[in-house]
Amino acid sequence: MSIAEEPVTLQEPAASGRSLWQDALRRLRRNKAAMTSLVVLCVMALASIVGPAFWPHPYDRVYSEYVRVPASLEAYPKEDRIVPEMERSLKRARVAIGEISLKGDTVHATISDEEEIDPRITRYVDRSDLFSNARLAEKTADGKGAVMVADVARLRFIAGTDGNGRDLFARILMAIRISLAIGLLATFVALVIGVAYGATAGYLGGRADNVMMRVVDILYSLPFIFFVILLVVFFGRNFVLMFIAVGAIEWLDMARIVRGQTLTLKRREFVEAAEALGVSDAGIVRRHIIPNVLGPVAVYMTLLVPKVILLESFLSFLGLGVQAPLTSLGVLISEGAKNMQGASWLLIYPSIALALILFSLNFIGDGLRDALDPKDR
Structure with a gap:
């Protein structure tokens, strides 16, 4: 008598779940405007880093015979x-x-x-x-x-030359590098100071929170331009000063945002569980509070970078920006405004570059906001 074989049933593998960050990344990829802006921003950043090394004209080379020549695809001289x-x-x-x-x-x-x-x-x-x-x-x-x-000597100036005879396209590449570097570095400074300060104030609460936020209010009352002028008088105009000065002011908004998020998070069950297990305050802030506020912080960072770039452009327009021969988009726009009637290309091309950067960063910020919005999950 043969024993009947039992039918073998194949078990389907358990579906692997997605984390909140993976889900947000998937929804961000579906946002065409944000992804297109990310590609544009990456191309501009890569061109500003690699381009000056391969472009035939150095950004500081002066061609005395080609002062304010218009943009042309044909080779000079005529x-x-x-x-x-x-x-x-x-x-x-x-x-x-x-x-x-x-x-x-x-x-x-x-x-x-x-x-x-x-x-x-x-x-x-x-x-x-x-x-x-x-x-x-x-x-x-x-x-x-x-x-x-x-x-x-056949030379091509596809974006024309400035008032000193320097190739404008080479200077725009360098200006994009400087402006993006100042924007990212100043945002990084604001991120480090603001997140640490705001998370600490929000978690401690009580008198410590009150004192720390009153310090923020006092710093808010100081005029930003006056602060920058003082730094320029004492340390002179240089690249490092710009992102330190801007970042040392912009962390105030970051601290307020992180504090508000922390006040909500510290009443959650996982924070109370960590407190019951005896985790120190510094450990709770570092391992539980800060990781959970990175969503709003990431969105605010994409809005802070264009704000910093505009601030740098404004300071450069006033003559408080980077020092020659380095340049930034604010410096180029300032020079273009002075020659707008006789050499309009000096204003048009740097303005287009700045507009592309600002639009890209704002679209990326909108995409991150939609991807990280818990209502859309």
């Missing part, structure tokens, strides 16, 4: 400038100038002198930004006549 510029360069060498002709990207000029021509006169031509590799050819037997040959 054909009608080459012969007059060669003639002007040779006049400085004090030689007699004959026929000047342009053959492709090479200019030929017949020159003569009462004495033998010094080969070093080529430096007068090389000093010009329009020419390179100047040399003497077809010298006469007595050395008093020759043909000056020079290559035309």
Whole structure:
């Protein structure tokens, strides 16, 4: 008699749950505006970091012959400038100038002198930004006549040049790097101070909370511009000062937000359980309070970065920003405003770059707010 085999039933694997952060990330990815803004912001940040190393024009290189030239996809110099510029360069060498002709990207000029021509006169031509590799050819037997040959230096300025003859696109790349760095570093300073201060005040409560928040109120009453001017007077204008000054003020809002969240969290069951188990106050704040306030903090950070960038732009517009030859978007916009009538591109392109950064950060902030909103879960 055979024993009937029992049917084998396959158990379905238990579905793995998602954490709140994984669920928020999934909903953030569905937000097309936020993801597009994130891509735009990453591309601009990467271009500002890597771009200056590969761009043909250094951000601080001055082209004296190309002051305030308009943006153009065609290479400079224009054909009608080459012969007059060669003639002007040779006049400085004090030689007699004959026929000047342009053959492709090479200019030929017949020159003569009462004495033998010094080969070093080529430096007068090389000093010009329009020419390179100047040399003497077809010298006469007595050395008093020759043909000056020079290559035309073709340069492209896709965003034009500023009032000092510097490539505007290279300076915009550097300005994006400086503005984003100041925004992120100042936000990091505000994050560290504000979260620690607000969480501590909210958890301790009572008299300690009252004293700590009165300190915040006193700091709120100090004029921000006056504080920055004092720092500039004592320490001068530099990059580090900017994010320290801005971050040392912006943490006040962060502290208030974190304190409000902490007052709600400290009455939750998991905090009371930690207190019953004998966990220290510092441990509760570090392991239970701060991790649970990072959602609102992350949203506020995306709103704080554009605020800091605007503050830096405002300070640079007043002349209290970064020091030359470094630049920022505020400095470029300030310079563009002064030349708006005769060179509008000096204002348009930096303004577009700043607008793209601000729009991207605000869309990312909106996406994070929607993703972390408990009502949408």
